[in-house]
Amino acid sequence: MHGAVLPFQARRPSLDVVEKVRKEARVPFWLPWPLPPGWLVTGFGDAGEEGGGLRAGVVALSGPSVTHGPADLVLVAEEPGVGLGAAFAGLPGPDPGPGFDLGPPGAKVQTYGHPTALWWVESAPDRAVYVGEAMGNWLWVVGWPAEAGCLVALAELSLRDLREQDQEFDLPFGAFSPRLGDEP
Numbered sequence: 001m002h003g004a005v006l007p008f009q010a011r012r013p014s015l016d017v018v019e020k021v022r023k024e025a026r027v028p029f030w031l032p033w034p035l036p037p038g039w040l041v042t043g044f045g046d047a048g049e050e051g052g053g054l055r056a057g058v059v060a061l062s063g064p065s066v067t068h069g070p071a072d073l074v075l076v077a078e079e080p081g082v083g084l085g086a087a088f089a090g091l092p093g094p095d096p097g098p099g100f101d102l103g104p105p106g107a108k109v110q111t112y113g114h115p116t117a118l119w120w121v122e123s124a125p126d127r128a129v130y131v132g133e134a135m136g137n138w139l140w141v142v143g144w145p146a147e148a149g150c151l152v153a154l155a156e157l158s159l160r161d162l163r164e165q166d167q168e169f170d171l172p173f174g175a176f177s178p179r180l181g182d183e184p
Contacts, residue, residue: 006047006055006082010180013041013060013173021046022163026053027077027137029162030111032061033169036155039063040174042072045181047084056084059162060177071148072179075159076140085131085140088179090124095138096131097121106130110158111139118152128152134159144179 011017021029021044029044045058056078065071076085083094091097096119105117111134118130118141128149130141141152151157160167176183 006049006084008045008047008056008084008181010176010182011044011046012176012183013043013171015171017044018162018169018171021054021057022165024048024054025057025163026055027057027079028111028135028139028159029057029059030075030077030134030139030159031059031162031169031171032075032109032155032157033160034158035061035172036063036151036157040172042174042177043180045074045084047078047082055079056082058084058088058180060180062174062177065145065147066150066154067147069145071151072144072177073148073151074140074142074177074179076142077134077137078140079137082138085138085142088142089121089129089131089140090127091121091129100131105132107141107153108156109139109141109152110156111135112161116159120149 043060047056048054106120
């Protein structure tokens with residue numbers, strides 16, 4: 001019904017994974033940079049076939065919530081039809097569905113220095129979901145708890161693509177995110 005299902009691989013946060021991303025990804029691996037205060041990179045994920053390149057990429061982050069307690073974000077970039085972002089969002093199909101972008105965007109982020117519109121998408125009540133398009137790929141930002149969506153809407157995030165070779169990051173890594181599934 002949904003076409004080919006690509007295998008998903010969750011990965012612990014490390015510089016070795018960043019190097020793998022730089023070599024194999026066909027889609028951006030978006031990272032908010034600078035990170036919001038107190039936030040850590042807590043994992044990576046990808047979907048793709050051996051030798052065919054990574055067709056979806058995930059960067060997981062954890063940090064303080066804007067209200068109380070901890071919060072998690074996953075940023076997903078994927079080719080149309082892959083469905084990984086929709087899976088994190090808790091949606092039944094491979095994309096946000098028709099008409100998600102009919103009204104004004106609920107948030108904007110910067111990608112390559114350009115404003116990128118993100119629309120809020122109704123999903124499971126325990127999370128906030130925003131989706132848009134950047135570089136010809138879906139861009140999903142999913143936050144837990146639902147209040148974490150305020151960070152997306154208010155923080156004016158600037159996203160950097162980890163594939164770019166002309167940048168060096170001193171990435172603060174944290175414990176592996178349970179949002180990516182079982183520990184690898």
